[in-house]
Amino acid sequence: MLWIECSLVSEYRLCLRVYNQFFQQISMERSIILYSYIDRQMLNMAYPINLKGNIARLQDFYVMSVKATMGIFRRPLYFREAIEQMDYMGTGSFFIVFLVSLFIGMALCLQISAELSNLGLKMYTGKIVGISIIREIGPVSIALVFAGRVGSGMASELGSMMLGHQVDILRVQGVDPVKKLVTPRIIGSVLMLPVLTVIGDAVSLFGGYYISVYVSHQSGFFYWSQIKEIMSFDNIFSGVMKPFIFGYLISCISCYTGLSTRGGARGLRTSTTTAVVYSMIMIILSDFILTRILLYVLGMRV
Amino acid sequence: MIEFQNVSIAFNNNHAVLHDLSFKAHFYEKIAILGISGGGKTTLLRLMLGLVQPDSGRIFIDGQDITELSESELRESRMKFSIVFQEGALFDSLNVRENVVFCFREYSNLSQEEIEKKARELLHKLGIEEAIDLMPEELSGGMQRRVAIARALAGCNPKMVLYDEATSGLDPLTADNICSLITDLAKGEPPERTGFIIVTHKVTDAVKVAERFIYLRNGEIAFDGDIGALRNTEDPELRAFTGELHLSEKHL
Known part of the structure; x- marks a missing residue:
């Protein structure tokens, strides 16, 4: 895409130089937070469209994500940090996940029950609520809540560490900030989001049960028997696999935006907002792609 | 060099x-x-x-x-090298002891007792031993700088700070x-x-x-x-910058 912009020969040369510069830069692993250097180079070129800056950021993001993921398998292993993150992300998010899941389950059951009553199919409420919650609404809604609570926390914490020179101190002391700060957050996020999703799904189903029995006046036994019926491997796999991907995306995006924070309180605000917005967009996008892939892999007809 | x-x-x-x-x-x-x-x-x-x-x-x-x-x-x-930043740049989530011994924990094979002893020695040297269990936000600006200096010295034997x-x-x-x-x-x-x-x-x-x-x-x-050359500089801007120095000399 870079070449499309270059209508003039001089522009072409400029792009070639910039491209060479940052590919050389990345191959040399000169900086962990490559963004600062590359962005400076980009801006110095005073190029009207900051497309190159965006490509550089994207490349930076991939480099950081790969390094952080590889850090899981390389020494030193920061167990304590990973446990701390799991506690913060898992235990800390429990209450909000409980609350959100309960009311989503109840609202969903009300809507479905009302609609099915008109069609005389109220007895299928449990089945539809269960499938919706387990396969789609549970993982996505809890991931969105997680992105709002944990993603913003990660971005602001790392952002303030950048602004307060704590990341510089780590680098001066020979500690890899990506491994020390990003890897434990990825571990925490990838392990805790599926756990929270399972808990949230269960709470939502109980919310649905309450509405079915006490508001919609259906048989509780029938509701649970329908839920039991839909608890197949395919449905559970679809619902539990997604949070692993969502957790990885949320932690990588939030850590990257946090570590690229510049410009004081305003920069911190921008990176926190960016972390949440990008995480949410990626959750929705990847949910669609994953659903499409899973339906194909599990052989379900659309 | x-x-x-x-x-x-x-x-x-x-x-x-x-x-x-x-x-x-x-x-x-x-x-x-x-x-x-x-x-x-x-x-x-x-x-x-x-x-x-x-x-x-x-x-x-x-x-x-x-x-x-x-x-x-x-x-x-x-x-x-070791560096002491203007704001101290202490790790917010760690207390004074953990901030000071951060480098030891990362690189040395010292036992917990030895690390504790080294932390106490350094903080005693800088006159803030009593703050060993405090968190950075509980310290005054001066104490934060001292802790940052202690951490810089605890770094792996820097040649220059x-x-x-x-x-x-x-x-x-x-x-x-x-x-x-x-x-x-x-x-x-x-x-x-x-x-x-x-x-x-x-x-x-x-x-x-x-x-x-x-x-x-x-x-x-x-x-x-x-210092001699600084005091006798003829550069007007530098003389203005070092005005405080000339003023304090006059008072002396």
């Missing part, structure tokens, strides 16, 4: 922070870098540590060109204490002495601790000399 060769760096909107800057320094020297705020003093320290890369020029640390090194290769060169505005924002008494501390920590004879570079815009603090003074103007070295 630290050597800058024609180093230039510009930030956004092409504003040149440092321009064609060259100088040499030994690790045992006591250097003060003076200049107005935003004059590139802190950038100079960051360049020395390889935290930012110059747009042009070379930086040699013990004969090794650090502008060509990767992040992992820079580690060896960075280990020769870099102080970035170590006395800024402190009351005169605390600033004086920090200056005495910096001087005490750099005692000994060259070349074994652990030297320092202090970046400051407070001339009175600089003359208390340093032996060599470098004044930066428009990203270039406008003055490089000892």
